[in-house]
Amino acid sequence: MEFFRDVNIDFLGKKWYFLAFSLVFSVAGVFSMLFWHHIPWGVDFRGGTLVYVKFSHTPNLNEIRRTMDRAGLHDPKIQTYDRPALNEVLIDLDVRETNEAALDRGKLKIIQALETNVPAGKQDLNNASSLTIKNYLMDKDPMHLGSDADQKYTAQAQAIVDYRDKTLGGVLNSIDELKGAPDTNPAVLASLPDGFFVSDFHTFDVAIVGPEVGGQLRRQAGLATLYSLAGMLVYLGFRFEWIYGVAAVITVFHDTLITVGAFSLLKQDISLTVIAAILTLIGYSNNDTIVVFDRIRENIKLMRREKLSDIVNRSINQTLSRTILTAGLTFLTVLALFLFGGEVLRGFSLALVIGILIGTYSSIAIAAPILVAYQDWRIEKSKRPGPVAGVGKPGKPALSAKAK
Amino acid sequence: MNKPFLWRVGVIVAALLFFLFGIFGVPNSFSGGGLLAAMTKRINLGLDLRGGTHLILQVKVNDAVNVVAQNAIELLKESLSKRKIEYTDITQPDLQNNPDHILLKGVQASARGDLLSIVQDDLPEYDITGAADNSWILSMRPQQLADLKNKAVTQAIETIRNRIDALGVTEPTIQEHGLGQYQILVQLPGVDDPERVKDVMQNTAMLEIKQSLGGPYPSEQAAMQAQPSGILPADAMLLPGHSAPGAGPDEEAWYVVSRVSAVSGKDLRDAQASTDQNGQPSVSFTLTGEGGQRFYNFTSAHVGDSLAVVLDNKVQEVANIKEPIRDTGEISGGRMSEQQAKDLSMILRSGALPAGITYLEERTVGPSLGADSIRAGVRAAVIGMLAVLFFMLIYYRGAGINADVALILNLIILLGFMGYFGAVLTLPGIAGVILTVGMGVDSNVLIFERIREELRNGKTPPSAVDQGFSHAWITIVDTHVTTIVSAAILFIFGTGPVKGFATTLTFGLLANLFTAVFVSRVIFDYVLSRKQRGEALSI
Numbered sequence: 013m014e015f016f017r018d019v020n021i022d023f024l025g026k027k028w029y030f031l032a033f034s035l036v037f038s039v040a041g042v043f044s045m046l047f048w049h050h051i052p053w054g055v056d057f058r059g060g061t062l063v064y065v066k067f068s069h070t071p072n073l074n075e076i077r078r079t080m081d082r083a084g085l086h087d088p089k090i091q092t093y094d095r096p097a098l099n100e101v102l103i104d105l106d107v108r109e110t111n112e113a114a115l116d117r118g119k120l121k122i123i124q125a126l127e128t129n130v131p132a133g134k135q136d137l138n139n140a141s142s143l144t145i146k147n148y149l150m151d152k153d154p155m156h157l158g159s160d161a162d163q164k165y166t167a168q169a170q171a172i173v174d175y176r177d178k179t180l181g182g183v184l185n186s187i188d189e190l191k192g193a194p195d196t197n198p199a200v201l202a203s204l205p206d207g208f209f210v211s212d213f214h215t216f217d218v219a220i221v222g223p224e225v226g227g228q229l230r231r232q233a234g235l236a237t238l239y240s241l242a243g244m245l246v247y248l249g250f251r252f253e254w255i256y257g258v259a260a261v262i263t264v265f266h267d268t269l270i271t272v273g274a275f276s277l278l279k280q281d282i283s284l285t286v287i288a289a290i291l292t293l294i295g296y297s298n299n300d301t302i303v304v305f306d307r308i309r310e311n312i313k314l315m316r317r318e319k320l321s322d323i324v325n326r327s328i329n330q331t332l333s334r335t336i337l338t339a340g341l342t343f344l345t346v347l348a349l350f351l352f353g354g355e356v357l358r359g360f361s362l363a364l365v366i367g368i369l370i371g372t373y374s375s376i377a378i379a380a381p382i383l384v385a386y387q388d389w390r391i392e393k394s395k396r397p398g399p400v401a402g403v404g405k406p407g408k409p410a411l412s413a414k415a416k
Numbered sequence: 417m418n419k420p421f422l423w424r425v426g427v428i429v430a431a432l433l434f435f436l437f438g439i440f441g442v443p444n445s446f447s448g449g450g451l452l453a454a455m456t457k458r459i460n461l462g463l464d465l466r467g468g469t470h471l472i473l474q475v476k477v478n479d480a481v482n483v484v485a486q487n488a489i490e491l492l493k494e495s496l497s498k499r500k501i502e503y504t505d506i507t508q509p510d511l512q513n514n515p516d517h518i519l520l521k522g523v524q525a526s527a528r529g530d531l532l533s534i535v536q537d538d539l540p541e542y543d544i545t546g547a548a549d550n551s552w553i554l555s556m557r558p559q560q561l562a563d564l565k566n567k568a569v570t571q572a573i574e575t576i577r578n579r580i581d582a583l584g585v586t587e588p589t590i591q592e593h594g595l596g597q598y599q600i601l602v603q604l605p606g607v608d609d610p611e612r613v614k615d616v617m618q619n620t621a622m623l624e625i626k627q628s629l630g631g632p633y634p635s636e637q638a639a640m641q642a643q644p645s646g647i648l649p650a651d652a653m654l655l656p657g658h659s660a661p662g663a664g665p666d667e668e669a670w671y672v673v674s675r676v677s678a679v680s681g682k683d684l685r686d687a688q689a690s691t692d693q694n695g696q697p698s699v700s701f702t703l704t705g706e707g708g709q710r711f712y713n714f715t716s717a718h719v720g721d722s723l724a725v726v727l728d729n730k731v732q733e734v735a736n737i738k739e740p741i742r743d744t745g746e747i748s749g750g751r752m753s754e755q756q757a758k759d760l761s762m763i764l765r766s767g768a769l770p771a772g773i774t775y776l777e778e779r780t781v782g783p784s785l786g787a788d789s790i791r792a793g794v795r796a797a798v799i800g801m802l803a804v805l806f807f808m809l810i811y812y813r814g815a816g817i818n819a820d821v822a823l824i825l826n827l828i829i830l831l832g833f834m835g836y837f838g839a840v841l842t843l844p845g846i847a848g849v850i851l852t853v854g855m856g857v858d859s860n861v862l863i864f865e866r867i868r869e870e871l872r873n874g875k876t877p878p879s880a881v882d883q884g885f886s887h888a889w890i891t892i893v894d895t896h897v898t899t900i901v902s903a904a905i906l907f908i909f910g911t912g913p914v915k916g917f918a919t920t921l922t923f924g925l926l927a928n929l930f931t932a933v934f935v936s937r938v939i940f941d942y943v944l945s946r947k948q949r950g951e952a953l954s955i
Contacts, residue, residue: 013810013811013812013813014868064785141608141609142609143608143609143612144609147755173608177782177783177784178783178784178787181784182782182784215782216782216785217779217780217781217782217785218778218779218780219777219778219779220775220777220778220779221777222775222776224474224776225472225776225777228594228597232909233909235909236905236906236908236909236910239905240901240902243898243901243902244898244901244902247897247898247901251894284910284914285843285844285847285914285917288844288910288914288918291903291905291906292851292902292906292917294902295898295901295902296855296899298895298898298899299855299858299895299898299899302894302895302898303862303895306890306891306894310887330869331865333865334861334862334865337811337861337865338855338857338861338862341804341807341857341861342851342854342855342857342858343854344803345801345803345804345850345851345853345854346800346850346854348796348797348800348803349796349800349847351796352795352796352799353792353795353847354789354791354792354793355792356785356789356792356843357792357793357843357844357847360844360847
């Protein structure tokens, strides 16, 4: 089986189309970043409070919004999380406070606002930690234990919480549902209704990020990206020639810009893992670029008499089969991640899905034409008499290959 | 079957066994469940997969600097008065940002030499520079200042570790975080209630016993008015306290206490939760030999006076000194619960924090989310992997088997690496494993495509394989190095989950060099050795 046999596409002849395509997407992304959605930093970078809540019934977002408003939490971002069937909601309080203690209070306020009709003196079993349950059991002592009560009740509380979270998915509809829990004592379960009630929700994930950490992370992410690019530049300059490094870095910058732009256009949060994905893309896109460059370097030695644009075209075509196959296979795995990897990895896999498409395209459509454009410019310059004349001899490719 | 070939097969089998041991160790049983249990024992799950609490703390290192600076000021005052040098004022002009700066005003010009020699002899860690109007600025030497701040962070980590260990949290991670920002990363697997841990960690637990000179007063003004001339004596200070017994809990109470402490938290040998004479929860403590001696001297000199037990600059309790006390004491009052008494005694035992801390970030991941994530991640990994294996088989036929073997071995080596290095598997880490599959197959594709090309150019199968490998090798090295460079940078800058991703990606790519190049080549050589001359290669 073979998809690409003896292909001979004039890629360089289409460079103006490529340029137009890249420009449209980059400019759209930059416009969105500047004037429309801006850079949609996730909570990791902008700071704030995120509370993930799972309800026992289909949640009414407007109702939740009203409840939050009554509790003095204005304009929170409330959205359905993951598949609607899971009844999960994400409540996002943007950071306005600069003080970490105030952020902490945000979480408690959300929980308190959602807990309606609390029976007097009872605690919410759906949001109780194992410690709360243990303290309650220690107080009640339903098993009439003497000395090692602490240890036994800790284990009981843990078993209850484990059953609630791992088997029942976090939300109990009634305390009776705990009857099936393994390793629990009937007397313990029977004592629970005296001190607990069940609300209709469970907070299963909380993130509170202070503004200071957010700013620091933004700086670090920027630095990491810059160092990564600088690393490429140096390595490629060392292995090939500096212009190859420059071309690769411009290409990767183009990929990063379009990917981030796409996140802005789609209004998808850029979280820490998305940055990790983008850094991976820098590596991946370089992979593709290097494969083409390696071939160009090899062909320059073999085809000394031909024009560089022909050599580059031929190199791209020779590696096209590999480029498409690898991109296709990596894309396949990333697509599996995007479709089946769950909500937590959604942003991460989206960045990879976009990035692999762009990265593959750019190694053909951006990196190689830059080499040819540079070559043309040098020949052009050396034709004119001037102080730098004679740097590259006309007719001979100015680009050469270092020894392997 | 020549000798080098057997030798290479031996290397592969040895690697396979070595890394299988890395994943599973010696499992109790070879059933699916037994193997899974053995595997989860060797490969640690990150916080995002097992649930727990993740905190980032800021150590207010300037607190520690301030303590040293205040000691320096006391020392300076003493030396100045000893040498009879007059000055108008001594202050810390920038307490917020540079608490080490000490401004000394109005020193007569003739005392310059004396002043310089005092600083040189008594405060060797300080630099002194002259300023306008006979003022001098003392500032700590940069090296000393940096050491002091770093020491505060190390000490805070040590103290927090003691406290968390005492709470019985299993496998906590407590380490310095970030790049020189004086932050600490604390990860507590399985902790679903961060509130108590946070309280326990944040408590500076600065215990002092001072002489009580008056109180309680209902307000600060009342306390001032009670002083002979309306101002506090130089050696006294005003501190808030718990409301007096019988008063409402919101009522204020202020005490005038001595500035110097008889004993402090450093002098504690032990602290235990107990109950006071009213049956209320309290904390009793014992002092070290030296601290006990000082306490004895102090209480002997002040029989009939009152002492104040001060915790974190709040008066906990005031008691009458009936007789000299040597080495025991009690902290009660303040309406402690049993749990609070237990925590406080533990905190006192663990030592005081050298500086205050604040929380910059808090994440709690519920175990249900972690379980869901694992299921989804593993499902995506299996689907992605199967799709790739299947495709390679269809597209490259015979050589596809070769690639598939290499890919599976790649995965085994990657997981084995993680087992040996105690690397943490996070959710992005699982994604890294998937990505490794996708990128790992790239090397195979590169080589196979090259071999096909060489075959098309009329080369014999053995020479095409040889050429394919040697040409693709250069490209593979270049691509792997650049990707590992970005992974390394991720590892340096990232935290938690992202670090896990960088780790799996790097290990995966290293393993790939071995499997795609070495293992794959051995399989090709084996296939070629069984073929007749001129027989075609299935690729």
